[in-house]
Amino acid sequence: MVIEQYTITTTPKYNFPHLIDTTLPQRLIELSLHSLKHVQNPPFQLNQQTFQQANSLEDHIQTLQPKLQPIPLKPKPQETMVAAVDTSSIKIGETSTGILIAVRGANVWKQNKSYRYIRLGPFLFHITEENKKEVYNALRRAYFNSPHEHDRQSSPNLLQMPTRIANLLERWLQKMFSKTISNGLILFDGSLTSGIADTPTQRMTEILTTARKRNNVVLAFSKMTSLRFNGYLITDVLLKYKPPYMLEMTGLKPKPPIVLLGDVYVARLTKGNYAFRLDIDKEVSHEHRIEAVEKLLGTDLFSQSYPETLRLAHILCTFTANEVIAMQHFIAHRYGLKIINRPDMHRLLFGPFGKGERRS
Amino acid sequence: MKLYKKEGNIVQILSFPNETVEKGDYLLIEDADAGKALIVQVIDVQFASIPGILEELLRSLPDGGELMQGEDFDPLEIAPHITYIQDAKLNICKIRATVENEGLSPSSSWLPSRSQSAIRKLPIPTLLKLAKIDGKLPIVLGGTKDSSFLTIDASSLDGKLNIITGKKETGKSHLSKLLMLNLIRYKVTVVVFDLNGEYVSLGMTADGKRNAYYNKIHVLTPSQNFKIALKQLDLHVLLSILIHALHLPGTSAREFRRIWQSLKERGSLALRELGEAIRNWRCNQHVRDALFSRYYALVNSGFFTDNVAEAMLLEECLFKAREEGGAIIINLRNTSAIDRQIVVEYLLGKFVELLTSWKLKAIFLFAEEAHLYLRETYWDDIVTRMRHFGIFTTFITNQPDTIRQNIYRQADNIFLFNFTNEHDLEVVSRAARVDAETVKSIAVDLPPHYCLVLGKVVKDFPMVAKVKALDVKTMGETRLFFKDMN
Numbered sequence: 001m002v003i004e005q006y007t008i009t010t011t012p013k014y015n016f017p018h019l020i021d022t023t024l025p026q027r028l029i030e031l032s033l034h035s036l037k038h039v040q041n042p043p044f045q046l047n048q049q050t051f052q053q054a055n056s057l058e059d060h061i062q063t064l065q066p067k068l069q070p071i072p073l074k075p076k077p078q079e080t081m082v083a084a085v086d087t088s089s090i091k092i093g094e095t096s097t098g099i100l101i102a103v104r105g106a107n108v109w110k111q112n113k114s115y116r117y118i119r120l121g122p123f124l125f126h127i128t129e130e131n132k133k134e135v136y137n138a139l140r141r142a143y144f145n146s147p148h149e150h151d152r153q154s155s156p157n158l159l160q161m162p163t164r165i166a167n168l169l170e171r172w173l174q175k176m177f178s179k180t181i182s183n184g185l186i187l188f189d190g191s192l193t194s195g196i197a198d199t200p201t202q203r204m205t206e207i208l209t210t211a212r213k214r215n216n217v218v219l220a221f222s223k224m225t226s227l228r229f230n231g232y233l234i235t236d237v238l239l240k241y242k243p244p245y246m247l248e249m250t251g252l253k254p255k256p257p258i259v260l261l262g263d264v265y266v267a268r269l270t271k272g273n274y275a276f277r278l279d280i281d282k283e284v285s286h287e288h289r290i291e292a293v294e295k296l297l298g299t300d301l302f303s304q305s306y307p308e309t310l311r312l313a314h315i316l317c318t319f320t321a322n323e324v325i326a327m328q329h330f331i332a333h334r335y336g337l338k339i340i341n342r343p344d345m346h347r348l349l350f351g352p353f354g355k356g357e358r359r360s
Numbered sequence: 361m362k363l364y365k366k367e368g369n370i371v372q373i374l375s376f377p378n379e380t381v382e383k384g385d386y387l388l389i390e391d392a393d394a395g396k397a398l399i400v401q402v403i404d405v406q407f408a409s410i411p412g413i414l415e416e417l418l419r420s421l422p423d424g425g426e427l428m429q430g431e432d433f434d435p436l437e438i439a440p441h442i443t444y445i446q447d448a449k450l451n452i453c454k455i456r457a458t459v460e461n462e463g464l465s466p467s468s469s470w471l472p473s474r475s476q477s478a479i480r481k482l483p484i485p486t487l488l489k490l491a492k493i494d495g496k497l498p499i500v501l502g503g504t505k506d507s508s509f510l511t512i513d514a515s516s517l518d519g520k521l522n523i524i525t526g527k528k529e530t531g532k533s534h535l536s537k538l539l540m541l542n543l544i545r546y547k548v549t550v551v552v553f554d555l556n557g558e559y560v561s562l563g564m565t566a567d568g569k570r571n572a573y574y575n576k577i578h579v580l581t582p583s584q585n586f587k588i589a590l591k592q593l594d595l596h597v598l599l600s601i602l603i604h605a606l607h608l609p610g611t612s613a614r615e616f617r618r619i620w621q622s623l624k625e626r627g628s629l630a631l632r633e634l635g636e637a638i639r640n641w642r643c644n645q646h647v648r649d650a651l652f653s654r655y656y657a658l659v660n661s662g663f664f665t666d667n668v669a670e671a672m673l674l675e676e677c678l679f680k681a682r683e684e685g686g687a688i689i690i691n692l693r694n695t696s697a698i699d700r701q702i703v704v705e706y707l708l709g710k711f712v713e714l715l716t717s718w719k720l721k722a723i724f725l726f727a728e729e730a731h732l733y734l735r736e737t738y739w740d741d742i743v744t745r746m747r748h749f750g751i752f753t754t755f756i757t758n759q760p761d762t763i764r765q766n767i768y769r770q771a772d773n774i775f776l777f778n779f780t781n782e783h784d785l786e787v788v789s790r791a792a793r794v795d796a797e798t799v800k801s802i803a804v805d806l807p808p809h810y811c812l813v814l815g816k817v818v819k820d821f822p823m824v825a826k827v828k829a830l831d832v833k834t835m836g837e838t839r840l841f842f843k844d845m846n
Contacts, residue, residue, distance in 0.1 A: 029435040108430075117430030122438055312428075315419050321412030326441035333441075 031135050035126040036335055071290060073244040073269070075297035081184035082300045083109035083177050086313035087170040089162035092327050095337075098128030101162040102327050105169045106316035107177060109184075110300060110309050119316050120169070124327060127161045136161065139168050171203060178211035178218070185296050186211055187310045188220035192262030192279035193254070201259045208261055208281050217292035220262060220279040221310055243305070244269040244297055246278065246290075263289075267305065269297060274305040361451075361479035363389060369455040369468050370797075371400050373479060374408055377447040381405060383802050384505070384812070384824040386482040387453060391472035396460045398472055399482060399490075400453035401822060403801040408448040416446065454798055456821055457491075464490055466820075484508050484823065491819040499542040501535070501813065502825040510825035512817040514546050517724070520816060521743050521770055522754040523763065525788060526777020531809040533558050535775055535827050536726050536756050540687055543724055544576050547685035549678060551711070552726040553704065553733065557693035561833035571832060576686035578677040582695050582703045583662030589671040590629045590664060595620050597709035602654050605701035612650040615643050619651075630666040631659060661699045663706075674710070682720055692733065700733040708738065708746070715749040722750035730755055731762035739763075743770050760787040773815035778806040798822050 087105040094100070104121030127135060136156065156164045170189075177186050194204035211218050249264040262279030269276075280289045301308035319327075331337050361379055365372040371389070375381050381402055389398040407413075420427065432439065455468040484504040488494065488511070495513025504510050517539065524532045537559065540550050552559050563574035580586035590598075595617065602608040602616060619637045623629050638651045658664050665671055677688045690707065692700050714720045725742075727734065734742075742753050743766070755763055761784070768774075768791040776799065779785050785803055789796035793815045802812050802824065814822045 032436065115428055117428060118433065119430065120433045122434075122436070124436060124438075316430075318415075320415045320419070322410045322416050322445055323412065323438075323442055325410065326445045327438055329445060330436070330438050330441045 029123065031138055032123045032125055035131055035135060036124055036331070070241050070245040070247045071265075072241070073246060073290070073294050073297060075244070076291070076294040077298035078295055079112075080295045080299050081109055081111050081181055082187065082296060082307070082309045083107065083181055083184055084187035084189070084307070084310040084313040085170060085173045085177060086189045086310065086317050087166040087173065088314075088317040088319060089166035090319045090324065091162055092124075092324050093331070095126065095128075097130070098126055098132075099158060099161070100331065101125050101127060101165070102319060102324075103162065103166045103169055104317045104319065105166075105173050106313045107173055108309050108313040108316065109181075115309065115312055117312065117316055120173070121317075122319070122323070122327060123165075123169075124331065125161075125165065127158060129158065132156070132158060132161055136164060139165060167199065171199070171207070174207050175203075175210070178207050178214070178216060181211075181216055182214040184216050185292055185299075186216050186218045187296075187307055187313075188218060188279075189223070189310060189314065190220055191222050191225075191264075191277065192218070192220045192260065192281065193258060194261055195254075195257040195259045201257070201261070204261055208283065212281065212283060217284055217288060218262075218281045219292060219296065221267075221306065222277040222279070223306075225277040243271055244293075246293060267293070269293075269305045269307075270302045272304055276305055361387070363472060363474045363477050363479065364450065366471060371398070371453045371455060373400070373402075373451040373453055375449045375451055377444055377449075381449065381451050381481070382505070383805055384822075386456070386484070386487050386821070387451070388459070388480055388482040389472045390478045390480070391476065392478070393476060394470065394472065396458055396470060396472070398455060398468070398470075399457045399459060399464075399487070399821075400455050401798070402451045403454050403798050404452040406450045406452065408450040410445055410448065413446060416442075452801075454795060459490065484510065487821060491821055493817075493819050493821070497546050499539065500828055501538070501811070502828040504823065504825050510813065510818075510823055512813070514543060514548075516817040517543070517752070517754075517773065518722075519747065519752055520772035521747065521752070521767070522773040522775065522815075523760075523768070523771045523788075523791070524754060524756040524775040524777075525760045525763075525779075525784075526758065526803075526806075526811075527779050527781070527784070528758050529808065530777035530806075531811070531827050532756050532758065532775075532777055533728070534809070534830065535777075535811060536728075536754060537562060537832065538828060538830055539754065540724075540726055541573055541830070541832070544573060544685045544687055547683075548724050549681040549685070549720060549722065550687040550724045550726065551707070552687060552689045553728060553730070554689050554691050554693070555728045555732060557691050558728075559687070559689045560691055562687070562689070564833040565831050566833055568833065573687075573832070576681070576684065577689060578673075578681070578686060579689045579691055580673060580677065581691040581693075582699060585673055586690070586703075587663055587665040587667075587671045588674075588706060589666060589668045590631060590634065591668060592671055593629075593706075594709065594713065595624075597706060597713075600709055601658075601702050601705045605698060605705050606654045606657055608654050609650060611644075612647045612654075615641065615647050616651055616654075631664055632666070635659075657698060658702070661696075661702055663699060663702060674707075675714075678714065678720060697732070704733045708741075708751075711751055712746065712749050715751065720750070722752060725751050725753045726756065727753060728756045729759070729762070730757070731759070739767055743767055760784050763787075765790055771815065773813070773817045776803050776806075776812040776814060778808065778810070779803050793820060794822075 085105070085107055087103065089101060089103045092100050092102050102122040102124050104119065104123070106117055106119045108115055108117045125135060174186070174188060192204070192208070193199070194201040208218055246265040246267045249266065252260055252264060254260055260282070262281050265278045265280065266275050267278040268274070280292070284292070296307060303311065361381070362374045363371065364374045373387065381387070383402055383405060385402045387400050387402065389400060391397065457464045458467045458470065483506050485508040493513070494511055495515060497514035498511045499514050501510045501512055524536050526532050540552065541562065543550055554560065560579045563571060563577035565571045598620070599613055599617065603613055608616065619634070619641055623633055623637055635655055638648060638655055641648065674688070677686070680686060681688060690703065692703065695703065711720070711723055715723065742751065755767070757763060768788065771791050771793065774788065774791055774794060776788060779788070782800075785800045788794070788803070789799040791814070799812070802822070806812060806824065810824055810826050812822055812824050
């Protein structure tokens with residue numbers, strides 16, 4: 001099926017960084033409009049749900065072992081660009097044939113002591129069983145730049161679609177940073193684990209390679225991890241050392257096709273009981289890794305061990321309730337959808353004991 | 361606009377940025393199925409409680425309180441929808457009446473449909489027509505927000521107790537002048553207790569020429585062109601002056617009554633004779649001293665004369681005003697506090713006398729800052745007893761707490777200008793014809809010269825109007841030291 005072309009073009013260039021490849025946003029807009037065009041008339045059910053990007057890859061990783069000695073860190077106040085990427089997706093409603101979702105991404109960077117951002121979206125999609133494959137593959141093609149690659153793979157199920165589309169946008173934003181920044185630190189949200197449908201090893205490797213060629217170091221911070229040591233979450237293992245420090249984790253043996261493109265650390269960067277899993281590009285030398293984290297400590301602000309640039313990226317892409325109402329308003333006005341409230345069966349059946357569908 | 365909530369007689373209406381609604385506006389909630397409509401007035405405009413708004417605002421200022429620099433690539437143009445939702449307003453409205461079969465009723469016992477009702481702004485002219493706020497004796501108060509005139513009927517001031525209040529320099533005196541001049545047009549007798557000499561030039565235009573009211577404005581300045589002869593005085597009026605204005609004790613008052621009767625019998629009621637009589641009267645020395653001190657206070661006021669020809673002006677002016685309408689301005693500007701009380705005691709007694717004998721039909725009394733000359737017991741007298749004689753008072757003050765609470769309760773009309781002090785608003789909001797929320801919410805935001813009209817003149821539909829300008833020499837401006845330097 002040929003997807004109709006729309007006379008909407010993306011912004012040809014952005015203020016910073018100089019993103020040269022606008023393929024994905026262009027395709028996102030086209031697909032967004034196309035999918036919404038086919039959603040006219042049926043009423044839609046108000047139902048919003050923010051998707052956590054669950055790190056299911058970790059389930060495939062075997063037991064790990066921490067190195068006994070932590071790596072002490074000393075902040076290096078050296079002018080370095082710090083850039084961060086994050087995306088967010090949300091289900092904003094249901095129709096009789098599918099779901100309405102919104103996706104948004106944010107790039108934030110700190111330069112000359114001030115933060116700047118580019119925010120892309122929200123892109124709205126009406127995903128149905130009929131169009132999910134078409135939408136997903138079209139976006140992947142746009143991302144992978146190869147017309148027929150991976151078309152053989154099955155598309156995700158309907159409920160996975162918001163996360164998958166957000167992941168595609170996130171990879172694209174990461175790619176843009178790796179291509180445009182030099183001598184900087186690029187912060188990813190999540191880990192450097194690859195080998196599944198929306199995080200192919202080859203493409204992830206490409207991103208890291210491009211970043212390295214331009215003398216960038218990729219640091220991936222995971223807000224949540226399920227990696228355990230002696231039954232405890234690795235981020236709960238707090239040593240009696242004065243932060244900032246990192247603790248290297250060894251012995252991670254992921255099952256194929258999962259590949260770890262980074263080495264895993266537990267980073268406790270400020271005082272307090274907060275620590276995060278930190279993945280650093282494997283191909284970067286040990287000294288450069290330490291230097292990168294020290295530069296990050298010297299350049300960026302930290303609150304509860306988490307870098308401000310990444311926090312801002314997360315804040316900027318997250319959907320607020322107000323925005324969800326606005327998107328529902330947009331869809332209702334532009335596409336004439338009638339908003340209805342479907343009764344919550346849990347509440348209906350169990351009254352105050354019904355927790356509600358969203359939490360089920 | 362959408363009907364959101366109703367609690368008591370308060371209705372909450374949701375409006376969006378393209379629907380401009382302001383405090384004081386009237387809205388009509390029409391329920392076609394019920395065949396009825398609710399008239400509500402906006403008393404407060406708030407931001408609608410939008411979920412996630414705090415996060416939205418915090419997100420816009422994450423860079424140490426500075427606005428974060430950045431670009432939004434929003435191809436579907438959803439941002440305007442976000443601001444549209446963010447700027448949604450919640451209008452807190454007071455139910456004023458129900459429209460049914462083209463008639464108004466004060467009922468608010470029914471509830472219009474939330475989903476089916478149509479809400480629209482009710483233009484003031486339509487409301488005036490619906491509420492029949494016009495009449496045969498129109499007085500244009502000023503312009504409303506939707507460029508129409510707010511016209512009241514002069515008869516709605518007839519027999520009524522009115523209060524004009526607001527903080528300094530908001531236009532109270534201006535409104536009282538406007539009401540007064542319009543009443544004169546309808547051949548009303550108006551008396552003004554002019555504390556600051558603001559009304560003395562009402563017969564002149566702003567550029568100093570004579571205007572249409574020139575012959576109807578009679579300025580009486582106590583002890584100058586306004587004097588009274590003892591022969592004209594009734595004993596009870598003089599005793600009122602002595603007891604209430606000059607605080608003469610009861611025993612001394614009894615002696616004075618005997619002295620007065622003695623002089624009257626002899627036909628020698630004159631100032632000199634009165635002094636002699638006190639001197640020679642057989643009584644306790646303390647009583648004599650007390651009487652003498654009051655006697656000299658009367659003499660020194662300059663308000664009393666033995667020349668009857670000198671003391672005829674008040675009645676002349678009142679009778680002239682009775683025929684063709686007019687205002688008697690009692691200029692109290694340079695009169696001392698005691699003398700003011702003497703003058704006012706005399707006048708009120710005189711008015712009652714003239715009205716009781718039907719020499720006058722009614723007097724519309726405008727009293728500025730009445731607490732400065734009106735004795736305590738007169739407040740109740742004015743609003744109850746004297747009203748039955750035909751004295752219809754309008755109090756003008758910038759200190760609302762100087763007017764007694766029971767006066768507010770009985771006030772028929774209140775013309776309220778801006779007040780920022782909550783205590784002042786609290787006092788005014790005790791008036792029976794006013795709901796406290798309306799007063800507190802609307803009066804606080806009134807710009808200078810804008811007046812919130814409450815009461816019978818507007819058939820209990822509170823309305824805001826910008827008071828019309830007058831082409832008269834108002835003299836109400838504050839004297840400024842730096843005026844010429846600028």
